Amino acid sequence: MDIYEVLSHPIRRKLLLILEREGYLKHSELMDKLAIDKTGILNFHLKQLDELVSKETKTKAYCLSEMGKAVIRIIDLNERLLKGEELPAEVNKKGEISRVGVITCNCTGEVSDCLDINALDAYARKITGVVSTRVLDNLCQEKYLKSLHQWCRDNFINKLVIAACSPKTHQHVFEAMFDGVVDRPNIEIVNIREQCAWVHRDDSYRDATLKKAEILIEAGAARVGLQRAIKVKTVQVEKSCAVIGGGIAGMTLALSLARAGMQVHLIDKAPTLGGMAARWNKIQGMADCSICFISEMIGEIKKQKSITIHTNTKVDNISGEIGNFTLDLTREPRFVDVDRCTGCGRCTHICKVEKPDQYEYGLAKRKLIYIPFSHAYPFAATIDKEDLETCKACRICERACINKAIALDQEPEKLRLKVGAKVIAIGAELHGDLASFHHDPSNDVVTAPEFERILSSDGPTGGELLRLSNDEPPKAVAYIQGIGPRSASGLDGVNQSLDKLLARKYEAAVKEQVPKASFKTFPARTAKVEVGGGEKRVVDSSAKAYKADLIILGTEVVPNPDLKDLRKKFDFTLDDHGFMGEETLSSGIFGVGAVLGPRSYNEVVFGANKVALDVIALLSRETLVSDYTGAENNQDKCGLCGLCARSCPYNAIVLTSDRVVVDKFKCKSCGTCASVCPTGAMELNVDSTDKIRKSIEVMAKLKESPKILAFCCRSCGYAAADDAGLKRLLYSPSVLIIRVPCSGRVDSNFLVAALEAGFDGVMVIGCKQDACRYIDGFYKAKQKVRLLQQVLGEDGAGRIMIESMSAVEGNKFAEVVTGFYNKLKEGTKH
Amino acid sequence: MNSNVDLCTRIEGHASIEYIVSKNELMAVNFKTDVFRGFEGILRGKHYLDAPRIASRICGLCHASQAIASTRAIEAMLGVQPSASARAMRAVLMCGELVKSHVMHFYFQGFPDISAVLHDKPLGLEELVRNNPEFTQSMFELIKLGKDVCEAFGGREIHAISPAVGGKSFTVFPKEINQTRKHLEKIQEISRPVLDDLLEDFHNASPAEDFAFKNVAFLALANEPGVDGIYRQDGKIAIELPSGSVRRIAPDGFKELVWTEEGLRGYETSLDESIGLLVGPMARARLGALEVDDHELKDAVARAWSKWKDNMLFNYALQLVDVHESASMALEILSSLSGETARDQTIPDTPPNPAGTGIVEAPRGTLIHHYASGEDNRLGEVDLYIPTRINIPLIDRMLTTRCRALADKGLAMDEIKRRAAMIVRTFDPCISCATHLVTHRP
Amino acid sequence: MEILREILNKFNIVHAPFILDQVNVPESDIALIEGCVLDGNQAQVEYLKSIRERTKKVIALGTCAAFGGIASLSPGKQADPVDRFIEIDGFVPGCPPPPGLLNDSAIRLMEGKRIVLSDRNLCSSCELRAENMNEFTRPIDAITPGTTNPVAKQATCFLKDGILCMGPVTREGCEARCIKKGVPCEGCMGPPSQEYTSNVVNFFSMLPLSAELRDYTGMVFRFGRPRIRRETKQ
Structure with a gap:
């Protein structure tokens, strides 16, 4: 009977569930509960359900048979897991049933040449938890597929041990063969060819080889029995993207996305789009003036109906996951009704109170009610929150506005958005210790942004290059580049090509207006500014002084201070300088522009286009399926010591004040964190500690002496052992191998547990040191082994070894293993 | 010849009494x-700053004495002097330990x-519980109360963490000092009537023959008459020989006595072989280390003492005297304790x-830690002299003499065993301490 | 001590060598066992087995009984915890066991429940724990404060200060008594999971330990040692 076919009808599923809940029900009661009015219909379904329901002869009541109960558990569990429901821990322990099937593949006689395959199968059948076994001649030839699927269904097999060739050879083939029947993590491949039959092809080994194969299968069955269900989650993709930051990077990206038909929410906390570039004279490498370029871009954005603009808006909270995020936003009041304001400027004209204009970096003044700049968008007046009380006391603009647009009582507004991806484009800041360079605009020592304003046609000098002290053109200009924390601490700039670009841009700007003026660039690390006696000098590293009447201080690009705050809401990492780390497609969080570090305009556009492609690729999918098999942190056990974060080669683990966060998209499942977690809170889904410990326990049952347990890393050690098989080299069958993702996964406890369980020797075999697939896992394993050897002294030092070899060094593997075996044999003889 | 081994109950730790019978x-x-x-063996090779923490684990009852003896041995090795406040803190801690240890044994x-x-x-x-x-x-x-004093001055109730090489690892705050003062007063208040009754009982009874000893030398860390010092921390090693003459040896000259390990059978000293060596409250009282201030109490002790001075059963009474007087001395010290900062x-x-x-008087008697310095701030050879082990030859002698006499009288073996166990218990042996040795095996 | 009185009211103490004359082990509901077995001492193992046979619930009390304890530091000797010889129904670790945990456990036992221990490590309840505590770089070269840091009160994580603290690899439950007093944790509550020595080895392999501390076994076998000695064939 095909159980899935039987259960395809909803009435039958309901019938089983009702019986599960009620226990015993008579025929009539069943009809009531199922709302069936014809006896025949119920009888038909009962007949279909066959062995799943049994009937008590005395009371004539129906109930679930043992098989029916098992089916309910499997079905219920599978469905709930498919829905992505988190099962409570105790259900996982009690409710999950393991029904293990064992398939032994003879590999056209390759295996039976070395051991009695029927005896092996007979042993497998007796292993606890194993419900049925099959012996096949050639599993990789898919001719048995249908009958195997049927076999799994008939026996309710949800976990599978395949004793065959190395997982290196056919793991993916085998897993694909059982897609939809047995979950991939629930398939355990036991290597009885390369690491058993082929390396013990000697008549004297025949019995021992069979024993080894038996133990290997038993360990495999025990391991797979402990495999927890992996949550598979399907997410409906929200077809929109949030772009946080309305500067040049954010706008470029928003436009690209909108042109591809995506819904975009462009969010900026400032009252206008434009960002930092709006204040510049020119963009590096472009002839166009910056504000013209920006205004054109804003115009383009206005045209796109699929872009929604949220200015004066900040992000409060973020939840959900890739493909389906929820953003909570607050729109701060601008105290002017944007819909009514026409931007006529009456209010700014009439306003009597002035303050330094932040847009002009304080070089000029503006009114309390103001329009940020001539091409601002939305083009409407605004009042800073800090000035509200002053304005409320005056209200002159309110009376002057003919459109009644002034709204001093405006309140913050809460918004909620659903998006599939989010992009952070909040740019960066310029920061450096200006005081030590005698910054003083009135004495012509200006910052680069201030210099940009001086050059700008809407700036304080109307676009003419004049010294602010005397309104005369400069004769000698000095540009000091890279003032900031990085150069102060002796580090090089993050983006040297950008530095060169900027120097060229300023030199060109000076030469254009004052061709005779000299221009010289100095690196901040060695330059010093001296002011005194009515003149200014820049002293360089060779103590030469350069007289200048205009000094431009170029500060370093440093991370936006808001980034740290955003990081608490978004899951992303920071690089060494505190900029956002570049993310992969899978996280659903992207960065563009200077948020990633100093960027030239071309780099920004290039980056924005690349991210646009990624976002489009993500959002054009209908659903996303996640089946994460990497590290997970169990908060109930975690003591927040941070050792996992310390050990992670990918910085995928972040320790915050109250939890440990694993960046699932950075985690490569090497398990180094799990190997050092003192509480067992950090755990891998597939290569979990309990499975490895169980393997050790089962394998220790092998009655050979001396016996050796080798932990081999997936990419090198295990492959080398396979290579020894391919080369048909010989070594003793009392060598057992456990595959680990990386040698860094090996916990000292595995080694000690193996010795305690009765192994005479334990080995760790990993990649060649600088070729470790997981950066430094092998190094970390070595640290542990060395320390363990040292502290155990004569009891243990000689019984633990660590080796590195590459995937093709089968000869070395056989040699090392045999050498170790002989050494241990000497040790046991005495 | 055969031997019959009997588990010895109601003592601290696991020990037995062996009866060797021939024909x-x-x-x-x-x-x-x-x-x-x-x-x-455990202490050898350990970092010298780590030693007191490990030494404290020698015993769950006299943990503080062990830690302090260890600390003092290392201080002597390093030539550093603990501050007055650290010494005072140790004294109060040792008082708490003594109260708990003695009262548990007594009860x-x-x-x-x-x-x-x-x-x-x-x-x-x-x-015992229901009728009284x-x-x-x-x-x-x-x-x-003893436990609470330990907790306040030791950092925790057992295995104190306050003794640190060169001083103390934390400061006791005035609030805890006041609390401890109340505790110590309460200890005196509660122990006094029990002690009075007990002394009265002893006074009215005649000394029990089973517990009488002869030809014994007493050993204790005691101040010379007229010299001030902290009880159980200061002074010289004093030995009163059976003749009544008293020898005084400076602490670091303790080896003059020539201590040789005799397997598990205690130490051999330079004293005459026929002389048994006794440490503990009895020896402290004998050598004037344990003094009674209160006149009435002093008289009561003296009255009972005159009858029982050569009888181990009186050790129980002296334990209570020790409790009462330690509390009184700790109170005095408390008033001089100032709030210096820690780790000075x-x-x-x-x-x-x-x-x-490092020598201290543990509740059970003189405790000596002697360390040689090794390489890399590690300890070299380690010698520990433990009160219970000092007493063992005397215990054995008393057991053999007495049990043989009882057997001669024709007493049943069960009765002999019952009485033998009582003799052993008067010494308050502490087995965890006594089984420290690793170099010899029987 | 209060709890002992409580126990005396509710239970009969049928066997306690320290306070009772009874020598043979009688039938009982709960047995609390203190101390380790040294070098597989046959008499002690027999004694343990006789307790197990006659007792419904056997509890290992204290770090010696639970992990082997301080005697594990002894060179050439094997201190084994009780559960290497008999099955136990729970343990209360600590040297000494923390009074709070002891009381809780005693109450739970009296109510017929299992002993509950925290699965976390000491850092989780340590007041010195900070957000970025895993980012320490200073070499760890001291085992007690005071030698290099004559300060009055510990203000930051010991590890950040170059002082070895076993908190990260030690089970929570002692209310961080030592740390609150300015003394680093020496690990007496034992590991939160797995075996004692390998737990410490994992930890040490990640620390910037000074050469002096790196080969100091005083911490590695502080309260436990794996039983890995090989039976050599004759």
Whole structure:
């Protein structure tokens, strides 16, 4: 009977569930509960359900048979897991049933040449938890597929041990063969060819080889029995993207996305789009003036109906996951009704109170009610929150506005958005210790942004290059580049090509207006500014002084201070300088522009286009399926010591004040964190500690002496052992191998547990040191082994070894293993 | 010749009494401990700043004395002097430890035995608890007070963490000092009436023959008459020989006595072989270390003492005297304790002295730690002299003499064993301490 | 001590060598066992087995009984915890066991429940724990404060200060008594999971330990040692 076919009808599923809940029900009661009015219909379904329901002869009541109960558990569990429901821990322990099937593949006689395959199968059948076994001649030839699927269904097999060739050879083939029947993590491949039959092809080994194969299968069955269900989650993709930051990077990206038909929410906390570039004279490498370029871009954005603009808006909270995020936003009041304001400027004209204009970096003044700049968008007046009380006391603009647009009582507004991806484009800041360079605009020592304003046609000098002290053109200009924390601490700039670009841009700007003026660039690390006696000098590293009447201080690009705050809401990492780390497609969080570090305009556009492609690729999918098999942190056990974060080669683990966060998209499942977690809170889904410990326990049952347990890393050690098989080299069958993702996964406890369980020797075999697939896992394993050897002294030092070899060094593997075996044999003889 | 080994109950730790019988004649009776824990071996090679924490684990009862003896041995090796406040803190901590240790021994072991001997009324635990509720209540109260003092001045109730090389690892705040003062007063208040009754009982009874000893030398850390010092921390090693003459040896000259390990059978000293060496409250009282201030109490002690001075059963009474007087001395010290900051000593990088000796009077008697300095700030050879082990030859001698006499009288073996166990218990042996040795095996 | 009185009211103490004369092990509901077995001492193992046979619930009390304890530091000797010889129904670790945990456990036992221990490590309840505590770089070269840091009160994580603290690899439950007093944790509560020595080895392999501390076994076998000695064939 095909159980899935039987259960395809909803009435039958309901019938089983009702019986599960009620226990015993008579025929009539069943009809009531199922709302069936014809006896025949119920009888038909009962007949279909066959062995799943049994009937008590005395009371004539129906109930679930043992098989029916098992089916309910499997079905219920599978469905709930498919829905992505988190099962409570105790259900996982009690409710999950393991029904293990064992398939032994003879590999056209390759295996039976070395051991009695029927005896092996007979042993497998007796292993606890194993419900049925099959012996096949050639599993990789898919001719048995249908009958195997049927076999799994008939026996309710949800976990599978395949004793065959190395997982290196056919793991993916085998897993694909059982897609939809047995979950991939629930398939355990036991290597009885390369690491058993082929390396013990000697008549004297025949019995021992069979024993080894038996133990290997038993360990495999025990391991797979402990495999927890992996949550598979399907997410409906929200077809929109949030772009946080309305500067040049954010706008470029928003436009690209909108042109591809995506819904975009462009969010900026400032009252206008434009960002930092709006204040510049020119963009590096472009002839166009910056504000013209920006205004054109804003115009383009206005045209796109699929872009929604949220200015004066900040992000409060973020939840959900890739493909389906929820953003909570607050729109701060601008105290002017944007819909009514026409931007006529009456209010700014009439306003009597002035303050330094932040847009002009304080070089000029503006009114309390103001329009940020001539091409601002939305083009409407605004009042800073800090000035509200002053304005409320005056209200002159309110009376002057003919459109009644002034709204001093405006309140913050809460918004909620659903998006599939989010992009952070909040740019960066310029920061450096200006005081030590005698910054003083009135004495012509200006910052680069201030210099940009001086050059700008809407700036304080109307676009003419004049010294602010005397309104005369400069004769000698000095540009000091890279003032900031990085150069102060002796580090090089993050983006040297950008530095060169900027120097060229300023030199060109000076030469254009004052061709005779000299221009010289100095690196901040060695330059010093001296002011005194009515003149200014820049002293360089060779103590030469350069007289200048205009000094431009170029500060370093440093991370936006808001980034740290955003990081608490978004899951992303920071690089060494505190900029956002570049993310992969899978996280659903992207960065563009200077948020990633100093960027030239071309780099920004290039980056924005690349991210646009990624976002489009993500959002054009209908659903996303996640089946994460990497590290997970169990908060109930975690003591927040941070050792996992310390050990992670990918910085995928972040320790915050109250939890440990694993960046699932950075985690490569090497398990180094799990190997050092003192509480067992950090755990891998597939290569979990309990499975490895169980393997050790089962394998220790092998009655050979001396016996050796080798932990081999997936990419090198295990492959080398396979290579020894391919080369048909010989070594003793009392060598057992456990595959680990990386040698860094090996916990000292595995080694000690193996010795305690009765192994005479334990080995760790990993990649060649600088070729470790997981950066430094092998190094970390070595640290542990060395320390363990040292502290155990004569009891243990000689019984633990660590080796590195590459995937093709089968000869070395056989040699090392045999050498170790002989050494241990000497040790046991005495 | 065959031997019959009996588990010895109602003592701290696991030990037994061995009866060696030859041709139906009881030849010898020995107090036997058969498990070695080997703290000399454990301490050797350990970092010298780590040693006190490990030494404290030698015993759950006299943990503070062990830690302080260890600390002092290392201080001697490093040539550093603990501050006055650290010394005061140690004294109060040792008082708490003594109260708890003595009262537990007195209540669970001494009182039932005294009742059996003086009043011919043996007591089981049930009867002890149910028939004497008030007495039980006050004993439990005392144990708790002792524990609380340990907790305040040791950092935790057992395995104190406050003794640190060169001083103390934390400061006790005035609030805790006041609390401790109340605790100490309460200890005096509760122990006094019990002690009065007990002394009265002893005074009215005649010394029990089973516990009488002869030809014994007493050893204790004691100040010379007229010299001030902290009880159980300061002074010289004093030995009163059976002749009544007293020898005084400076602490670091303790080896003049020539201590040789005799397997598990205690130490051999330079004293005449026929002389038994005794440490503990009895020796402290004898050598004037344990003095009584209160006149009335002093008289009562003196009256009973004159009858019982050569009888081990009186050790129980002296334990209570020790409790009462320790509390009084700790109170005095408390009033001088000032709130200095913790960790006030700079410790030299390498020890200037090749070895160091630390001596304290543990509740059970003189405790000596002697360390040689090794390489890399590690300890070299370690010698520990433990009160219980000092007493063992005397215990064995008393057991053999007495049991043989009882056997001659024709007493049944069971009765002999019952009495032998009582003799052993008067010494308050502490097996965890005594089984420290690793170098010899029987 | 209060709890002992409580126990005396509710239970009969049928066997306690320290306070009772009874020598043979009688039938009982709960047995609390203190101390380790040294070098597989046959008499002690027999004694343990006789307790197990006659007792419904056997509890290992204290770090010696639970992990082997301080005697594990002894060179050439094997201190084994009780559960290497008999099955146990729970343990209360600590040297000494923390009074709070002891009381809780005693109450739970009296109510017929299992002993509950925290699965976390000491850092989780340590007041010195900070957000970025895993980012320490200073070499760890001291085992007690005071030698290099004559300060009155510890203000930051010991590890950040170059002082070895076993908190990260030690089970929570002692209310961080030592740390609150300015003394680093020496690990007496034992590992939160797995075996004692390998737990410490994992930890040490990640620390910037000074050469002096790196080969100091005083911490590695502080309260436990794996039983890995090989039976050599004759």
